[in-house]
Amino acid sequence: MKTQYYTATSIDGYLADEDNSLDWLFQFGEIDEIEGVQDSFPQFVEHVGAVAMGSTTYEWVVEQEGLLEEPEQWPYEDPVWVFSSRELPMVDGADIHFVRGDVAPVHAEMVRAADGKNVWLVGGGDLVGQFHDQGLLDEIILSVAPVTLASGAPLLPRRITTPPLRLTDVQKQGDVFAELTYEVQHSSQG
Numbered sequence: 001m002k003t004q005y006y007t008a009t010s011i012d013g014y015l016a017d018e019d020n021s022l023d024w025l026f027q028f029g030e031i032d033e034i035e036g037v038q039d040s041f042p043q044f045v046e047h048v049g050a051v052a053m054g055s056t057t058y059e060w061v062v063e064q065e066g067l068l069e070e071p072e073q074w075p076y077e078d079p080v081w082v083f084s085s086r087e088l089p090m091v092d093g094a095d096i097h098f099v100r101g102d103v104a105p106v107h108a109e110m111v112r113a114a115d116g117k118n119v120w121l122v123g124g125g126d127l128v129g130q131f132h133d134q135g136l137l138d139e140i141i142l143s144v145a146p147v148t149l150a151s152g153a154p155l156l157p158r159r160i161t162t163p164p165l166r167l168t169d170v171q172k173q174g175d176v177f178a179e180l181t182y183e184v185q186h187s188s189q190g
Helices: 037-046 055-065 103-114 125-133
Strands: 003-010 014-016 048-054 080-083 096-099 118-123 139-145 166-173 177-183
Touching: 003 125, 037 048, 048 055, 048 103, 048 125, 055 080, 080 103, 103 118, 103 125, 118 125
Parallel strands: 003 118, 003 139, 048 080, 048 118, 080 096
Antiparallel strands: 003 014, 139 177, 166 177
């Protein structure tokens, strides 16, 4: 079981632009139709048993997919924990847990629900940083797009230098993305 941050990023380390838009990413078409991604993403999702995201990510998914009007389009089969200090609309029929506060006890609940499968941290970067701060982040998987945004929502607004991340895999995805997989080494590891 791993807790994994799997996301797309610009070369300069942003998840979204200053307007929380992903238009820079969607210019490449449907993500699951890109050569390389069409195989790796379904394989990744197959091993996921629980999902976490922050409120901005949740609101974006709900709005982008029109989920309040079409809740049957909810894209996650596994239970989802949404971290927020605000009241957010619920998608009818979706297995969503709205939570706030320390990520550690919620992570323990997610691990139990995942039942041996992985926990997927969808985003945003600050939420993922909170998992890292608690020593709960095991792996970072980045699909790096060939664009720069100069500003926006940062990939992971934390300083991680010692121990450094360990590169475990590199995959070329079509002529667009490079998928980089990093193991998060904790202080007790060598």
